[in-house]
Amino acid sequence: MTPQKTHAKLSRRGFLKASVGLSFMVGAGGLIAIETQAAGSPALDVNPWMTIRADGTISIIFPSTEMGQSSYSTLPQILAEELDADWGDVIIEQLNEDDRTFGNPAFGGVLYTAGSTGVEGYFDPMRKAGAQARDVLLQIAAREMGVDKETLITEPSAVVAPDGTRISYGALATAGTDGVQIPKADDVPLKSFDAFRIIGHDIPRRDVPGKSTGKAVYAIDVTLPGMAFACIQRAPVEGESPVSVNDAEVRAMPGVLDVVLLPDAVAVVAETYWTALIARGTLDITWSETSPFRAYSSENTMNLYAREAESPSQTPAVWAENGDALAAISQADTNLTHAYLSDYAYHAQIEPMAAVAHVDADGKGAEVWAGTQTQSWTTNTVMEVLDTTQDRVRLNMMTMGGGFGRRTAFVQDYVRDALLCSKSVGKPVKVIWTREDDVKNGVFRPLAVQRMSGGVSSDGKLTGFHHRVATPTVIGFFNPGRWNAVKPNDVISMRGAESKFYAIPDFLADHVITQRQARLSPYRGIGAAYTGFAAEAFMDELAEAAGRDPLDFRLDLVEGNPRGRHLLEKVAEMSGWRNRGDRAMGLAFAGYHSSMAAGVVEINLDQDSGEIALENMWIAADAGLIVSPDNAHNQIEGAAVFGISCALSERIDIEAGEVMQNNFWDYDITRAYQVPPIEIYMAQVNEHPTGVGELGLPFVPPAIANAFHAVTGKRLRHMPFTRDRVLDALNS
Amino acid sequence: MTKFTLNGQPVEVDNPPEELLLLVIRDGIGLKGTKYGCGAAMCGACTVHVDGEASFACQLSVGDVEGADITTIEGLSEDGSHPLQKAWVAEQVPQCGYCQSGQIMRAAALLSENPKPSREEIVDYMSANLCRCGTYNRIFKAVERAAQEV
Ligand code: FES
Ligand code: FES
Numbered sequence: 081m082t083p084q085k086t087h088a089k090l091s092r093r094g095f096l097k098a099s100v101g102l103s104f105m106v107g108a109g110g111l112i113a114i115e116t117q118a119a120g121s122p123a124l125d126v127n128p129w130m131t132i133r134a135d136g137t138i139s140i141i142f143p144s145t146e147m148g149q150s151s152y153s154t155l156p157q158i159l160a161e162e163l164d165a166d167w168g169d170v171i172i173e174q175l176n177e178d179d180r181t182f183g184n185p186a187f188g189g190v191l192y193t194a195g196s197t198g199v200e201g202y203f204d205p206m207r208k209a210g211a212q213a214r215d216v217l218l219q220i221a222a223r224e225m226g227v228d229k230e231t232l233i234t235e236p237s238a239v240v241a242p243d244g245t246r247i248s249y250g251a252l253a254t255a256g257t258d259g260v261q262i263p264k265a266d267d268v269p270l271k272s273f274d275a276f277r278i279i280g281h282d283i284p285r286r287d288v289p290g291k292s293t294g295k296a297v298y299a300i301d302v303t304l305p306g307m308a309f310a311c312i313q314r315a316p317v318e319g320e321s322p323v324s325v326n327d328a329e330v331r332a333m334p335g336v337l338d339v340v341l342l343p344d345a346v347a348v349v350a351e352t353y354w355t356a357l358i359a360r361g362t363l364d365i366t367w368s369e370t371s372p373f374r375a376y377s378s379e380n381t382m383n384l385y386a387r388e389a390e391s392p393s394q395t396p397a398v399w400a401e402n403g404d405a406l407a408a409i410s411q412a413d414t415n416l417t418h419a420y421l422s423d424y425a426y427h428a429q430i431e432p433m434a435a436v437a438h439v440d441a442d443g444k445g446a447e448v449w450a451g452t453q454t455q456s457w458t459t460n461t462v463m464e465v466l467d468t469t470q471d472r473v474r475l476n477m478m479t480m481g482g483g484f485g486r487r488t489a490f491v492q493d494y495v496r497d498a499l500l501c502s503k504s505v506g507k508p509v510k511v512i513w514t515r516e517d518d519v520k521n522g523v524f525r526p527l528a529v530q531r532m533s534g535g536v537s538s539d540g541k542l543t544g545f546h547h548r549v550a551t552p553t554v555i556g557f558f559n560p561g562r563w564n565a566v567k568p569n570d571v572i573s574m575r576g577a578e579s580k581f582y583a584i585p586d587f588l589a590d591h592v593i594t595q596r597q598a599r600l601s602p603y604r605g606i607g608a609a610y611t612g613f614a615a616e617a618f619m620d621e622l623a624e625a626a627g628r629d630p631l632d633f634r635l636d637l638v639e640g641n642p643r644g645r646h647l648l649e650k651v652a653e654m655s656g657w658r659n660r661g662d663r664a665m666g667l668a669f670a671g672y673h674s675s676m677a678a679g680v681v682e683i684n685l686d687q688d689s690g691e692i693a694l695e696n697m698w699i700a701a702d703a704g705l706i707v708s709p710d711n712a713h714n715q716i717e718g719a720a721v722f723g724i725s726c727a728l729s730e731r732i733d734i735e736a737g738e739v740m741q742n743n744f745w746d747y748d749i750t751r752a753y754q755v756p757p758i759e760i761y762m763a764q765v766n767e768h769p770t771g772v773g774e775l776g777l778p779f780v781p782p783a784i785a786n787a788f789h790a791v792t793g794k795r796l797r798h799m800p801f802t803r804d805r806v807l808d809a810l811n812s
Numbered sequence: 813m814t815k816f817t818l819n820g821q822p823v824e825v826d827n828p829p830e831e832l833l834l835l836v837i838r839d840g841i842g843l844k845g846t847k848y849g850c851g852a853a854m855c856g857a858c859t860v861h862v863d864g865e866a867s868f869a870c871q872l873s874v875g876d877v878e879g880a881d882i883t884t885i886e887g888l889s890e891d892g893s894h895p896l897q898k899a900w901v902a903e904q905v906p907q908c909g910y911c912q913s914g915q916i917m918r919a920a921a922l923l924s925e926n927p928k929p930s931r932e933e934i935v936d937y938m939s940a941n942l943c944r945c946g947t948y949n950r951i952f953k954a955v956e957r958a959a960q961e962v
Contacts, residue, residue, distance in 0.1 A: 148908030148945050284904065291909025292900040293892040294845015294885035298910060301844040309839075353839060354831045430849045430857055430910045430944050481847070481910025482944050515850040710904055714950065718907055721946025744854035744942065752939040755948040 102253035103128035104213050110205060110265030111212035116257055129182070129209060130159065132217075136237060136250030138163070139171045143182035143191060143202070145453055146174075147429075147483030149715060149773050150285050154707045155202050161278040162210025162271060163217075165249070166236035172286070176475045178459035191455040199707055199769045200673075208265040215263045220252045223259055236277070273705060273766040282710040287479070299478040300434035302449040304508040307436065308337050310501040311356035312511060313363050314345040314521045317737035318599055319371035322346050326364040333359050340504045342497060349501050349509055357514075373737035376597040378424060378527060381734070385529040385594050386419060389550035396548065396590035397568035400578035408544030408586035412535020414625050415544075419531050420614035421798040424524040424732035425603055426741070428749045431481020432518040437498035438508035445472030446502070450495050451480030452487040457559075461492045465499045484722075485602035486523065490559040493521075519747060520739045523558065523601030524732050526551045526573060530614035536626040541636060544586040545622075547577045547615055549607070552596035568593065576608030576778055579615055581644045581669065581676050582637035598734055604722055605672060605777040612670035612778030613727075613799050617785040620666070621795065630667050630786065631657055643702050643765065644669065647678040650761055651700040655680035664695075666786030670778035674770040675703040677716070679779035681756075683787045687810060690803035692728060692784060694756040699779075702763040704770045709762065716776035717758050723780025725750040729800050816877045818843075819887025829875025834858045836874045837884060845885035845913045849942070856941030859914035859921075860884050866921035866940075885913035888920060896920055899958040907945035915941050919955045928959055 105113040106129040115128070131139045140156040156172050175182050175191070183191055214234060221239035222229035224247060232239050240246045273280070290296040315321060325346050327339035335355035340347040346365055350356035409415050435450040444466055452458045455477060462473045480487065494511055502509040513521070528551035535544040554572035556563040563570075570591065577589040603609060623633035631652055638644040648669055652658060655665065657680060664685065669678045682696040697720060706712045729748035733740040741747045785796040794809045815824050818841065827836050837846050837860070849857030851870045858869040861883040888894045892901075896916050906912045915938065922929055922937045929937070934955050943951070 148906075150907070284901070285906075287909065288901050288904055288906055289892055289897075291906035291912050292897045292916060293889075294843075294913040296909050297844070298847075300848065301838075303839075303842070303844075352831075352835070354827070354835050428944055430855060430908070430942060431847070432849070480908060482908045484944070512848070515852065515855075714904065714907060714947065717949060718946030721948060722944070743852045744850050745852060749942060749944060750946065750948075751942065752935050752948045752951070755935075755946075758949060 100254070101131055101133035102257070104130045104209065106205065106209040110208035111262055114216055114257055114260070114262060130213065132249050132253035134250050134254045136169050136248055137171050138165050138169045138237070138249065139173050141175050141182060142172050143175045145451070145455070145477050145480065146287070147451070147453065147480035147487070150287070150708065150711045151199065152287070153283065153285055154199055154711065155206065157278045157283060157707060158199070158203055158206040159210040161276055162207045163214050164234040164236060167278055167283055169237050169249075174477050175455060176477055177473070178456045178470060180456075200771050203769055207270055208268070211268040211270050212263055212265060215268050216260055217249055217252050219260045220255050220257070221247050224252070224255055279707050280705065280709065283708060285711060296479060298431055298434070298481050299436065299449050299451045300431055300481070300512060302436045302478065302510065304436065304438060307508040307510055308349050308351060308505055309353040309356045310347045310349045310497065310509050310511045311353065311360040312342070312345050312347045312497050312513065312517065313360055313365060314517065315367050316520070317367070317371045318373045320344065320368045323366045323368050325366070330359050330362055333362070338501075338505050340501050342500055345497065347497060347501050347511075349505050353512060371737060373597065376734060376737055378732070378734045381527055381597045382421060382529065385527065385550040388592050388594050389419065389529045389531040389548055392550070392592040394593070396592045399569065399574045399589040399591050400580070401588050402584065403586035405544045405546045405586040405588035409533050409535040409546060412543045413538040415533065415535040416621060416625055417531065417533040418618060418621065418795075418797060419529055420617065422528050422610040422613065423800065424527045424598060424734065425609070425726060425730045426519060426522045426524055426732050426747055427482070427484045427486035427601070427603060428744075428747060429480070429482025429484055429486050432515055433494035433513040434511060435495045435498040436508060436510045437495065437502040439466065439499055439502040440472070441506070443503050444468045445474070446499055447474040447476070448495060448498070449476040449478055450492070451478045452492055452495070453483050454488060457488070457490050458492060458495060460490060461495045462499060464491060465496050466503070484604040485606070488558065488602055489523065490561065515743045519741050519743060522732065522739065523599040525603035525609060526554055526600050527598070528610050530611065532614055532618040534618065534622045536622055540626040540628045540633070542584060542622055542626070542633070545579065545584045545588075547579065547589040547611070548592060549574060549577055549589070549611060550592040550594050552594050552600060554600045554602060557596055557600045558602070572602050572606045574611065575606045575673070576611035576615065576670065581641055581671060582634070583640045584637060604719065605774040608670065608672050608774065608778040609726060610799065612668070613781040613785070616668035616670050616779065616782030617795070617797070620782070620786045620789065634669055643763065644676050646763060647676055647700040647702055651678040651680050651698050654700065654759055654761060655682070655696070655698040664787050664791040666783040666788070666790060668779040668782040668786060670782065672771065672774040672778060675701070675772065675775045677701040677775050677779050679720070679783050681780070681783040681787050683784060683791070685788065685791055685806075690806035690810070692788065692801060692806060694724060694754065694784070697756050697758045699758065699776060700761045700763070701775055702765060703772045703775055704765055704767040706762055706772070707769055712762060712772045713760055715772045716760055719774055719776030720758055720780055721750050721755055723777040724754060726777065727781035727784045727800060729802060731800050731802065814874050814878050816879060817881045819883055825874060827874050830873045832870060833872040833874050833877055834869035837869060843884050843886050847910055847913060849911070854942070855911070855914070856918060857911050857914040859917040859941065861917060861921055864921070864924065866918045885917055888916065894920065895958040895961040896923070896954065899954040899961070902957060903950045903954040905947050905950040905954050907947055911941060911943045915943065915951055919951070919958070922955070923959060923962060927962055929955070931956070
């Protein structure tokens with residue numbers, strides 16, 4: 081049910097009689113060692129990235145974690161491509177420990193799956209390592225055949241000599257490494273992109289059959305012999321703890337094994353989840369009620385951030401700067417300033433938080449089954465909670481029922497809950513948060529106030545642009561150690577505000593780091609989910625002030641960005657932008673990191689109810705080289721669908737420190753009937769891949785706001801565009 | 813003791829009659845393909861067929877299904893060969909996959925009621941189930957593909 085541990089696999093080699101294969105160790109610069117796996121040799125002290133076995137199978141480690149983005153398939157594909165492997169021979173193995181040899185180069189070697197960085201970060205090292213490994217196999221083949229290596233070629237999983245003799249990779253892997261040198265990474269030629277057989281081709285996802293038959297196993301499905309179940313009542317307000325609880329009474333209920341006091345919660349552990357759930361309902365807990373968070377409500381928070389955006393109490397942190405934006409704006413022929421608001425938002429992954437922990441008898445080690453976006457921080461959680469060392473941590477990284485940033489924290493509370501409950505009852509324990517628990521104890525996309533100013537010249541050009549974001553640091557909350565290293569630059573809070581796809585002569589983006597008044601987390605698109613809204617809706621306001629078509633106004637700004645220009649022209653052509661007449665269409669050009677997307681939406685507005693419906697959506701995207709085109713299409717479309725409810729309905733309110741929403745009845749995410757036909761164009765570019773997971777989201781809210789303006793002449797500046805806000809705008 | 817038929821087999825369970833059918837199926841009987849998402853009839857991750865009708869297993873107590881004929885994703889086909897499951901693979905629908913058992917079970921109920929649904933009927937019917945990964949357009953295409961095959 082769970083993937084085999086790499087070490088366990090290696091140590092079983094002793095049972096086999098002959099040399100069983102060849103293992104390849106990879107570091108940041110490429111291949112660093114190869115080792116023959118002979119009978120009876122001791123286990124390797126490093127994990128191999130790849131092992132080729134006598135039977136021809138090729139195991140490749142998947143170093144990230146899987147939450148639906150399919151990188152568990154795309155990352156090994158990159159290595160397999162340069163190795164020239166037959167994809168059918170490849171076995172993918174989940175990395176189940178915090179082994180930094182496999183660290184994500186995009187995160188300084190931490191094992192962390194987020195921000196659409198998997199393919200981008202691992203692309204070069206995986207290609208190089210694959211090419212080096214292929215060279216090693218060529219050397220072995222040359223030795224075995226007694227020919228010059230240069231005369232040999234490879235075909236999928238085999239080396240072929242000019243006379244047609246072929247030796248399979250499996251056979252070469254057992255031939256020994258005598259005389260073989262590991263080539264320098266830079267000396268081995270890489271394939272040209274047009275020679276790829278795997279990258280850029282549609283390789284069916286291997287998880288699809290299991291996910292279409294109910295066989296895929298998530299953390300919430302893990303069952304162990306003798307396992308108990310826990311239901312957790314968490315403090316209603318951050319920073320509070322249980323002062324008293326009727327634990328003796330609840331413990332006496334049939335089937336209840338224990339009532340465990342956690343630092344900020346009370347857990348009921350029972351023989352079945354049903355019993356735990358019922359027993360939780362009978363808990364009578366007095367909370368400390370002393371938290372400063374009791375003073376916070378989202379409405380006041382919004383007002384506070386709005387004041388801070390206007391006149392910050394501290395010097396804002398400059399996020400991106402070019403020339404002198406403030407001077408350019410004040411000297412412009414026309415200038416304007418508007419505030420853009422956005423509420424807290426919740427991840428709403430369909431699998432709620434769940435984890436299974438089995439703590440060792442001495443309380444100093446554990447095996448954990450969890451779906452998280454990071455082996456490193458899950459390991460950290462276990463080490464912190466049990467006050468133990470890394471060698472006592474045994475992880476099983478489970479495929480996740482959605483992530484979207486929800487499972488990234490440095491200390492993961494649901495894993496902690498499972499550990500403490502298991503330790504207390506001396507059995508494996510599964511913790512499941514109910515949907516209400518998941519909403520009430522969510523970690524949110526921060527509430528933000530963005531003060532936008534810009535200037536245009538009398539000949540209709542943008543002359544200056546100032547994007548000020550008043551929002552807390554997200555990193556400072558979910559990973560304080562990281563914040564110390566990067567402060568005051570918070571990419572999670574600020575991404576997108578750099579407007580880097582445009583050349584704006586005088587530009588400033590700055591961050592007013594406000595006080596945190598709720599739990600925060602990365603969310604799909606991170607900052608770009610709201611900075612993209614403000615930047616691109618305001619861009620339309622500036623275009624209007626300049627008397628220009630929104631497309632022409634933007635085309636001026638992408639003269640130095642031909643790939644971006646192509647996307648704008650392409651989406652205009654796809655949507656019939658130039659001939660749109662009075663259709664309710666809106667355009668936006670946003671992106672994520674180095675990936676770009678130009679999008680157009682067409683809406684239908686019900687002026688009586690204030691409901692906005694999407695009629696059509698067109699997207700032109702550029703994420704560099706696309707490793708898996710069909711999957712990329714699915715990811716871009718999925719993010720755009722996410723963007724629809726982000727724009728229209730997703731909103732968390734906090735009153736007196738408590739989250740007001742409960743479940744999907746008061747937190748609406750996009751449903752089937754709200755999804756328009758979506759046409760996606762992906763530019764064919766042979767440039768380094770830059771990620772597709774968030775790309776489809778940031779343009780959606782501004783495109784909708786811009787379409788709304790096209791029909792009504794009014795602006796929507798507060799996301800989400802709920803019916804009441806739409807009606808307010810109509811009546812303004 | 814509650815007796816019902818599950819995926820064609822008679823079963824008897826001694827869970828309290830008020831216990832949720834969803835938990836009995838998942839933890840008691842051990843079929844994990846049916847998922848918990850909201851417990852509130854809002855997401856459809858727990859969709860099963862009760863006497864042929866798509867039903868939320870999180871909204872039923874096990875006592876409610878005495879004598880009923882229940883099908884879960886595990887019973888839809890033995891080997892993933894139901895036309896919808898093949899269509900799901902052909903259209904490469906799932907991302908995280910967590911909602912997909914429920915989506916397929918709902919779609920299967922639709923096709924047995926209405927073998928040739930229009931796009932509008934598909935969209936309408938499927939709107940009871942949430943997919944946070946946003947695979948809806950692929951779901952529509954896969955249902956249409958399966959409808960052509962049956
Ligand atoms: S779990 Fe039953 S509808 Fe969501
Ligand atoms: S595939 Fe992830 S929720 Fe539907």
